Amino acid sequence: MLLRHTSKEVKVRxxxxxxxxxxxxxxxxxYAALGIHGCLPHSxxxxxxxxxxxxxxxxxxxxxxxxATSSFTEGASVFGGQANLLSAIDTIFAVYDxxxxxxxxxxxxxxxxxxxxxxxxxxxxxxxxxxxxxxIYASTPSFVGSHVTGYANMxxxxxxxxxxxxxxxxxxxxxxxxxxxxxxxxxxxxxxxVLGVNIVLFPDTSDVLDAPQSGKHLFYPKGGTTxxxxxSIGDSLSTxxxxxxxxxxxxIALEKKCKVPFETVDMPIGLSATDRxxxxxxxxxxxxxxxxxxxxxxxxxxxxxxxxxxxxxKRVALFGDPDQLLPLTEFLLDLNMKPVHIVSGTPxxxxxxxxxxxxxxxxxxTNFRNGTGADMxxxxxxxxxxxxxxxxxxxxxxxxxxDEDVPFIRFGFPILDRIGHSYFPNVGYSGGxxxxxxxxxxxxxxxxxxxxxxxxxxxM
Amino acid sequence: MEHLxxxxxxxxxxxxKRSGMTQADIACDTSSLSGSVSQRACVxxxxxxxxxxxxxxxxxxxxxxxxxxxxxxxxxAVSSGPELHRLSFSTDLQEMDVxxxxxxxxxxxxxxxxxxxxxxxxxxxxxxxVGLIGDDIExxxxxxxxxxxxxxxxxxxxxxxxxxxxxxxAACHALMxxxxxxxxxxxxxxxxNILGEFNLAGEAWIIRQYYEKMGxxxxxxxxxxxxxxxxxxxxxxxxxxxQCSGSMTWLAKEMEEKYGIPFIRxxxxxxxxxxxxxxxxxxxxxxxxDIMEAAKQIVSEEVKTLYPSLQKFKKALTGKKAAxxxxxxxxxxxxxxxxxxxxxxxxxxxxxxxxxxxYARLREMCDEGTVIVDDSNPVELxxxxxxxxxxxxxxxxxxRPIAFKLGIGFCDHNHERKIxxxxxxxxxxxxxxxYQSVMSPVWQFAPRKGGxx
Numbered sequence: 001m002l003l004r005h006t007s008k009e010v011k012v013r014x015x016x017x018x019x020x021x022x023x024x025x026x027x028x029x030x031y032a033a034l035g036i037h038g039c040l041p042h043s044x045x046x047x048x049x050x051x052x053x054x055x056x057x058x059x060x061x062x063x064x065x066x067x068a069t070s071s072f073t074e075g076a077s078v079f080g081g082q083a084n085l086l087s088a089i090d091t092i093f094a095v096y097d098x099x100x101x102x103x104x105x106x107x108x109x110x111x112x113x114x115x116x117x118x119x120x121x122x123x124x125x126x127x128x129x130x131x132x133x134x135x136i137y138a139s140t141p142s143f144v145g146s147h148v149t150g151y152a153n154m155x156x157x158x159x160x161x162x163x164x165x166x167x168x169x170x171x172x173x174x175x176x177x178x179x180x181x182x183x184x185x186x187x188x189x190x191x192x193x194v195l196g197v198n199i200v201l202f203p204d205t206s207d208v209l210d211a212p213q214s215g216k217h218l219f220y221p222k223g224g225t226t227x228x229x230x231x232s233i234g235d236s237l238s239t240x241x242x243x244x245x246x247x248x249x250x251x252i253a254l255e256k257k258c259k260v261p262f263e264t265v266d267m268p269i270g271l272s273a274t275d276r277x278x279x280x281x282x283x284x285x286x287x288x289x290x291x292x293x294x295x296x297x298x299x300x301x302x303x304x305x306x307x308x309x310x311x312x313x314k315r316v317a318l319f320g321d322p323d324q325l326l327p328l329t330e331f332l333l334d335l336n337m338k339p340v341h342i343v344s345g346t347p348x349x350x351x352x353x354x355x356x357x358x359x360x361x362x363x364x365x366t367n368f369r370n371g372t373g374a375d376m377x378x379x380x381x382x383x384x385x386x387x388x389x390x391x392x393x394x395x396x397x398x399x400x401x402x403d404e405d406v407p408f409i410r411f412g413f414p415i416l417d418r419i420g421h422s423y424f425p426n427v428g429y430s431g432g433x434x435x436x437x438x439x440x441x442x443x444x445x446x447x448x449x450x451x452x453x454x455x456x457x458x459x460m
Numbered sequence: 461m462e463h464l465x466x467x468x469x470x471x472x473x474x475x476x477k478r479s480g481m482t483q484a485d486i487a488c489d490t491s492s493l494s495g496s497v498s499q500r501a502c503v504x505x506x507x508x509x510x511x512x513x514x515x516x517x518x519x520x521x522x523x524x525x526x527x528x529x530x531x532x533x534x535x536x537a538v539s540s541g542p543e544l545h546r547l548s549f550s551t552d553l554q555e556m557d558v559x560x561x562x563x564x565x566x567x568x569x570x571x572x573x574x575x576x577x578x579x580x581x582x583x584x585x586x587x588x589x590v591g592l593i594g595d596d597i598e599x600x601x602x603x604x605x606x607x608x609x610x611x612x613x614x615x616x617x618x619x620x621x622x623x624x625x626x627x628x629x630a631a632c633h634a635l636m637x638x639x640x641x642x643x644x645x646x647x648x649x650x651x652x653n654i655l656g657e658f659n660l661a662g663e664a665w666i667i668r669q670y671y672e673k674m675g676x677x678x679x680x681x682x683x684x685x686x687x688x689x690x691x692x693x694x695x696x697x698x699x700x701x702x703q704c705s706g707s708m709t710w711l712a713k714e715m716e717e718k719y720g721i722p723f724i725r726x727x728x729x730x731x732x733x734x735x736x737x738x739x740x741x742x743x744x745x746x747x748x749x750d751i752m753e754a755a756k757q758i759v760s761e762e763v764k765t766l767y768p769s770l771q772k773f774k775k776a777l778t779g780k781k782a783a784x785x786x787x788x789x790x791x792x793x794x795x796x797x798x799x800x801x802x803x804x805x806x807x808x809x810x811x812x813x814x815x816x817x818x819y820a821r822l823r824e825m826c827d828e829g830t831v832i833v834d835d836s837n838p839v840e841l842x843x844x845x846x847x848x849x850x851x852x853x854x855x856x857x858x859x860r861p862i863a864f865k866l867g868i869g870f871c872d873h874n875h876e877r878k879i880x881x882x883x884x885x886x887x888x889x890x891x892x893x894x895y896q897s898v899m900s901p902v903w904q905f906a907p908r909k910g911g912x913x
Binding site (some may be wrong): 002003005007009013014015016017018019020022023024025029040042045046047048049050052053054055056058059062063067068070071072073074075077078084085087088089090092095096107108111112123126142143146158180211213214215216217218219264265345373396440 | 557
């Protein structure tokens with residue numbers, strides 16, 4: 001009863017956040033930057049920020065996560081962090097020798113008014129950036145948005161600072177990954193390959209944060225979108241953004257800068273969202289959906305039909321990030337399950353609008369809140385008032401699941417206490433299969449655990 | 461050390477012990493070089509880890525959400541009762557708060573929190589931007605304390621205002637505000653406070669039991685399994701026993717000055733240091749020879765069972781090499797001794813926050829050829845580990861995957877330890893963990909060791 005203090009009565013809180021369902025921007029920027037090959041993320045702020053982000057990503061991926069910090073001191077916060085950043089750039093290229101430094105700001109450097117664009121320009125003008133190397137940046141104040149915003153901002157930075165239009169189109173399409181796991185990015189690339197579509201995926205953390213044991217500590221693992229690829233995105237025929245919150249801003253910016261037309265689809269989680277992804281991608285590329293993909297879809301539909309009886313009417317509480325929650329909620333509805341409570345700490349009207357649109361049509365009585373006041377304390381209170389059969393969310397959900405004795409599936413970021421998310425995708429039809437398997441696993445385990453002896457079934 | 465290609469500015473923070481070495485001081489106590497991939501954290505982190513185990517207080521992080529989110533239940537500091545410390549409270553400052561100030565939000569949050577949780581006290585941590593926007597958190601804390609009748613203590617832990625050590629000091633300063641506000645009636649003359657013991661995996665309980673068995677009253681543990689009421693009467697103890705030199709020495713010095721309580725420095729890791737920490741306390745009460753007798757009895761009983769049980773580990777581990785990179789240097793001393801007692805040598809020893817004295821002592825203790833580092837980074841660590849052929853790395857969360865990528869054993873001697881490593885039983889656990897990790901068959905599959913033929 002770790003959360004024994006959680007009261008059933010929901011009161012409006014004015015200031016306080018209890019057990020947040022989000023974290024701050026810079027970690028998202030750091031994660032996005034790790035999806036570029038040979039890139040060292042750089043945190044322009046106090047040492048602690050960088051240390052916390054690296055620790056959290058390390059716990060989530062069980063991988064070494066490299067990032068540098070400006071190591072702000074009292075002096076820097078009075079006189080500005082320019083000197084720190086410039087000397088950091090020197091140090092990093094001299095010692096760690098990356099191809100790219102991706103700088104993100106923090107609440108500290110934002111509040112003192114450091115201008116990353118200007119400092120980066122100065123670094124270039126002063127000849128601090130070696131030939132063929134790059135410094136890119138994104139403004140990621142921790143007091144705006146959430147970790148998802150930080151991811152979107154860095155991806156936008158990548159798109160606009162690398163994207164150039166040469167005037168000669170390349171026969172390729174961009175896919176901008178919303179915040180998803182290395183396994184998901186790998187799966188997106190596989191699907192595109194099976195469809196026969198030539199894509200540039202960015203960012204791409206596969207082979208970076210799921211790197212094989214090599215007996216060595218590779219500072220820059222094999223994976224990540226390469227500079228050559230990134231320099232070509234301005235000449236692509238089109239851009240497909242996977243997720244309107246974490247990926248679309250970059251697609252908009254690239255369209256503005258390089259006139260690459262874009263379309264946004266939901267992250268392909270579950271059947272319907274994957275259908276839309278496959279259709280859009282195949283239409284854009286003018287290819288026919290191959291039988292292999294149709295068969296994959298068929299296997300997922302087959303399992304959904306076979307197991308519908310075990311899922312229908314099951315009540316679910318879920319929390320996490322916008323671009324995952326939208327298609328996941330839709331998938332649960334497709335499975336004839338009932339999303340009862342949905343919470344996301346990430347603020348934003350667009351997300352609110354999209355979720356309400358989906359819910360109004362198919363589940364108007366669902367409790368939904370995002371942004372201010374949408375924390376896990378609220379979700380727990382809701383669960384006490386209207387109990388559920390299943391909880392889906394990141395590792396922090398385990399307290400609620402234990403207190404309320406509810407089956408729990410880990411999904412989202414961060415997952416600190418299990419493995420799997422790095423290796424097995426949630427996207428695509430195979431990702432849908434994995435989700436159904438996980439949901440059925442915990443629900444049926446529970447049924448077995450609780451069944452009276454005479455009702456304890458072999459076959460179920 | 462030139463051949464290692466170590467960053468120029470870092471050379472002063474690394475040395476290799478060689479024969480005939482006289483001078484060779486290590487540079488430490490400095491802030492990290494801008495642009496380094498440092499394993500260090502910030503002032504806030506220091507304060508947060510020290511105060512975190514106080515379980516019947518609320519810990520409100522005043523700032524944007526991240527600082528509260530990343531420190532939510534990350535430390536296995538266990539409580540025997542209330543568990544308020546394991547929740548995450550934040551004022552989640554937004555852009556408007558940064559512009560117009562966060563005092564009102566802080567006040568409202570505190571009132572809401574105290575009403576909801578009825579804590580014994582509240583700690584308010586200020587984060588980087590609070591220091592910049594100039595919120596008068598002292599005033600808010602005073603107001604709320606007046607209105608609610610509980611101590612509301614500001615912790616000045618703006619991340620950029622120094623190193624993790626300054627955070628320890630800010631935390632100790634907050635504790636000093638509490639100490640001296642409780643009754644010391646009925647406290648025995650033969651009493652101690654245990655400082656710098658955070659009850660990770662229940663370690664404080666083990667230590668406390670030893671002292672109680674010696675006939676000594678433990679007034680408070682700072683801050684493992686901590687309770688506000690116990691902190692308030694800590695000034696009634698006759699002696700402060702300080703572990704983890706970095707975090708709590710300042711508090712011990714303050715208490716010595718203000719209340720005349722002497723302190724000793726101890727370590728509970730390894731047979732040698734654990735025994736010494738009991739004897740040293742007993743020595744402080746010479747008029748009670750029975751206390752020393754009891755200490756001797758505990759040691760002899762514990763060692764009698766422990767020593768034989770270590771031999772099988774020692775047999776297997778003799779000749780194996782270890783690398784140590786931990787937060788405080790004091791821990792390194794104990795670990796070197798503990799590793800030697802199971803046959804292992806130390807080829808790399810370092811810490812995030814050691815001072816000159818620490819490193820001088822470290823140099824004295826280490827074997828020839830041992831590399832000593834201050835505020836190291838992954839490049840250096842992996843380089844030295846490979847060069848020196850270490851079989852084990854002892855460190856924390858950020859070091860763990862480096863060991864595993866290199867394909868060597870690992871022991872978490874930081875926040876994420878799962879089993880108590882302190883005390884005599886802790887020595888057994890430590891040896892077992894090291895043995896299981898170092899001797900595991902999995903490392904042989906690493907490509908470095910041959911790989912797929």
